[in-house]
Amino acid sequence: MAAIASTPRMRCLYIFNRDGVCLHYHVWLRPLTTLSPHQDQKLMFGLLFSLKSFTAKMDPVGGNKGNLGAPNLPGQGCSFHSFRTNTYKLSFMESPSGIKLILITDPRMGDLRDALKYIYSNIYVEYVVKNPLYTPGQPFKCELFNATLDQYVKTLQ
Amino acid sequence: MAATVYNLFVINKSGGLIFYKDYGTHGRLDTNDSLRLASLxxxxxxxSSQLSPVGGCTxxxxxEADTFDLHCFQSLTGTKIFVTTESGTPGMENMLRLIYELYTDYVLKNPFYEVEMPIRCELWDLNLAQLVRKDGKAGLTGR
Structure with a gap:
């Protein structure tokens, strides 16, 4: 029982910028990899893009929604915050500047909206954006970011 | 809490829309949009199943979108039934199973129904309307 309770529930984290460049890809536990990381990231961004235009069109509340696939700025139109399959749960957050954070976890994880907000504002902004050596829009490798992220994610188990 | 079902879609194994119904005035879609959304x-x-970090994803x-939830049920043969509801509606998995039961009883067992083609069966319409209305009133729980 103890072994089951301590199995990590995090699978991986993706960070994309508004152009679809994968700034960061972090893996904690991924037993199955069918695609190369690059292919996988492209497919993930494509899925999020289409899901967003899907939810924007499906939105039962908003009035004028335009055509399916009409471009929406970050924050415009009805977006989504998570989906769940039988093997994983994907939580999604988009910042006003179009930075997308995607956290893949075990399907039994609860609501991770606050966790994503925390990762964005207290880890990504603090350790990556405020790093003077970081060029915006470029993939990053930042030790302090990884260490803090690992530490924070452990509290989410 | 008044639970609301906004739309119901049934798509065949190749992604074609074979049944669409909207309930109430919210989220009404025109025919072309419903077809596009279904295949999308x-x-x-x-x-989503290709991107799974673990094997066996279906x-x-x-x-969970900002203004609604979408629940999807896939049968073993690849037919998918999905509904959009108000956010946080409980008991939809159960209801989707009941809808699938109605589909097998009143659509698949109908001798005049051609598999994978659009559904036009009076009994299915009738029973489905009853189920959705009843569950909507009962708050979709306790079944």
Whole structure:
């Protein structure tokens, strides 16, 4: 029982910028990899893009929604915050500047909206954006970011 | 809490829309949009299972959007039934199973129904309307 309770529930984290460049890809536990990381990231961004235009069109509340696939700025139109399959749960957050954070976890994880907000504002902004050596829009490798992220994610188990 | 079902879609194994119904005035879609959304959902469902970090993934079961929830049920033969509801509606998995039961009883067992073709069966319409209305009133729980 103890072994089951301590199995990590995090699978991986993706960070994309508004152009679809994968700034960061972090893996904690991924037993199955069918695609190369690059292919996988492209497919993930494509899925999020289409899901967003899907939810924007499906939105039962908003009035004028335009055509399916009409471009929406970050924050415009009805977006989504998570989906769940039988093997994983994907939580999604988009910042006003179009930075997308995607956290893949075990399907039994609860609501991770606050966790994503925390990762964005207290880890990504603090350790990556405020790093003077970081060029915006470029993939990053930042030790302090990884260490803090690992530490924070452990509290989410 | 008054639970509301906004739309119901049934898509065949190749992604074609074979049944669409909207309930109430919210989220009404025109025919072309419902067809497009159905086939878009079919492909995203397939992609989501390709991206799984663990083997044996069968695709999205629940999508939580800002203003609605989408619950999807996939049968073993690849037919998908999905409904959009108000956010946080409980007991939809059960209801989707009941809808699938109605589909097998009143659509698949209908001798005049051609498999994978649009559904036009009076009894299915009738029973489905009853189920959705009843569950909507009962708050979709306790079944």
């Amino acid at each position: 959902w079919h492909s995203m469902h397939a992609i 695709g999205i079961e629940l999508l």
